[in-house]
Amino acid sequence: MLECLVDGEITDRVTAADRGLLYGDGLFEIISVRGGQPRFWQGHMDRLNAGCEQLGLPVTPQEVLLRELKTVSAGRPDCTVRIILTRGSSSEDFGPEYGGVMPPQSNRIVSAHAWEKDAGSRALLGIRARLCSLRLGIQPALAGLKHLNRLEQVMARAEWEDSRIYEGILLDSEDHIISGISSNIFLVYSGRLLTPRLDRCGVRGVMRTAILNAFRPRCEQRRLLLDMLPEAHEVFVCNSVHGILPVTRIDHWEYEIGIVTREVQDWLNQQ
Numbered sequence: 001m002l003e004c005l006v007d008g009e010i011t012d013r014v015t016a017a018d019r020g021l022l023y024g025d026g027l028f029e030i031i032s033v034r035g036g037q038p039r040f041w042q043g044h045m046d047r048l049n050a051g052c053e054q055l056g057l058p059v060t061p062q063e064v065l066l067r068e069l070k071t072v073s074a075g076r077p078d079c080t081v082r083i084i085l086t087r088g089s090s091s092e093d094f095g096p097e098y099g100g101v102m103p104p105q106s107n108r109i110v111s112a113h114a115w116e117k118d119a120g121s122r123a124l125l126g127i128r129a130r131l132c133s134l135r136l137g138i139q140p141a142l143a144g145l146k147h148l149n150r151l152e153q154v155m156a157r158a159e160w161e162d163s164r165i166y167e168g169i170l171l172d173s174e175d176h177i178i179s180g181i182s183s184n185i186f187l188v189y190s191g192r193l194l195t196p197r198l199d200r201c202g203v204r205g206v207m208r209t210a211i212l213n214a215f216r217p218r219c220e221q222r223r224l225l226l227d228m229l230p231e232a233h234e235v236f237v238c239n240s241v242h243g244i245l246p247v248t249r250i251d252h253w254e255y256e257i258g259i260v261t262r263e264v265q266d267w268l269n270q271q
Contacts, residue, residue: 003072003111003112003113004072004109004110004111004112005068005071005072005108005109005110005111006107006108006109007107007108008064008068008108012111014107014109015089017089018086018088018089018107019086019087019088019089020084020086020087020107020148021086023098024147024148024149025055025086025087025148026055026057026084026085026086026087026106026107026147026148027048027051027052027055027057027084027085027145027146027147027148028082028083028084028085028146028147028148029044029047029048029082029083029146029206030080030081030082030083030240030241031044031069031080031081031082031083031240032080032240032241033069033073033076033077033078033079033080033081033112034077034078035077035078036070036073036077038066038069038081039240039271040206040207040210040240040271041066043206043209043210043240044083044206044240045062045065047146047204047206047209048083048085048146051145051146051147052085052106054141054145055087055145055147057085057086057087057106058103058104058105058106059106060085060105060106060108064108065083065108065110068108068110069081069083069110071110072110072111072112073112076112076114078115079112079113079114079115080112080113080114080115080241081110081111081112081113082109082110082111082113083108083109083110084108084109084110084148085106085107085108086106086107086108086109086148087103087106087107088103088105088106088107089107116241116242119241119242119243122166122242122245123242123243123244123245123246123265125248126245126246126247126248126257127166127167127237127245127246127247127248128164128165128166128167128247128248128249128250129165129166129167129168129169129180129237129247129249129250130159130160130165130167130168130169130250130251131168131169131171131226131250131251132156132159132168132169132170132171132181133156133159134152134155134156134159134170135170135171135172135173135175136152136170136171136172136173136178136201136202137152137172137173137201138172138173138174138200138201139200139201140199140200140201142201143198143199143200143201143202144198144199144202144203144204145203146203152170153170153181153182156168156170156181157181166245167180167181167182167183167237167245167247168180168181169185169250170202171226172200172201172202175225175226176196176223176224176225176226177196177224177225177226177228177229178196178198178201178202179196179198179202179203179205180237182239183205183237183238183239183242183245184196184202184203184204184205184207184208184237184238184239185235185236185237185247186208186211186235186236186237186238186264187224187228187229187232187234187235188232188233188234188235188236188258188260188261189231189232189233190233191218191260192218192219192220193211193215193218193219193220193260193264194219194220194221194222194224194228195208195211195212195219195220195221195224196221196222196223196224197221197222197223198221205238205239205240206239206240207238207239207240207243207244207268208238210271211238211264214267215264215267229250229253230253232255233255233256233258233260234246234255234256234257234258234260234261235247235250235255236261236264243265243268244261244264244265244268246261
């Protein structure tokens with residue numbers, strides 16, 4: 001079964017000179033495919049195109065990426081598809097070390113992956129999380145981007161081995177709540193949905209954006225301090241693959257799965 005295309009060719013190999021490999025010089029999206037159709041496709045493309053503009057990468061036409069997504073996911077009605085765009089291969093044209101010029105087109109890798117079977121039970125029963133010791137660096141120039149350098153997340157996830165803990169909560173270097181390792185976070189206070197501002201670090205998730213648009217009158221983006229966690233009425237995390245996951249415990253703080261979290265889940269189920 002075909003599972004990977006590199007620049008439209010059937011292969012799973014890239015050159016060792018690719019700047020995505022050398023420098024993390026690129027972007028990626030992970031798209032949920034259900035019943036053969038990509039979910040939140042336009043949201044992913046909007047974020048990818050905005051990231052290309054911010055990094056100075058050529059934009060790959062949506063119709064090319066959609067065609068390749070359908071090619072690699074053929075025969076897999078429920079799966080995830082990863083799209084990676086890089087600046088291409090380093091050569092003498094790029095100058096020494098980190099220097100670079102605008103390539104004629106971005107290199108792209110499109111690959112299909114198995115659907116995670118336990119996601120439904122987590123959405124129903126909730127998950128446990130923990131605070132991570134690692135602090136995210138503040139870098140406004142990269143804030144919001146789903147760029148290829150995920151070393152902070154890799155190091156944070158290496159902090160625990162307890163299989164009962166599903167997610168880690170990340171703070172920035174000033175101890176503001178930012179996100180989960182692979183998710184965005186919402187705190188519920190008296191029916192209002194609070195989520196961190198992501199203008200200095202963190203990833204602006206596609207699911208987060210969709211929730212902000214759908215529940216705009218009740219949402220607020222703000223700096224969230226650590227001492228707000230024990231006072232939250234509900235907590236949930238979200239991403240475009242696993243959906244809305246209620247959080248029932250963060251370290252020693254416990255939470256009920258409340259009506260607001262279920263309301264957001266019901267909204268998602270209708271999309």
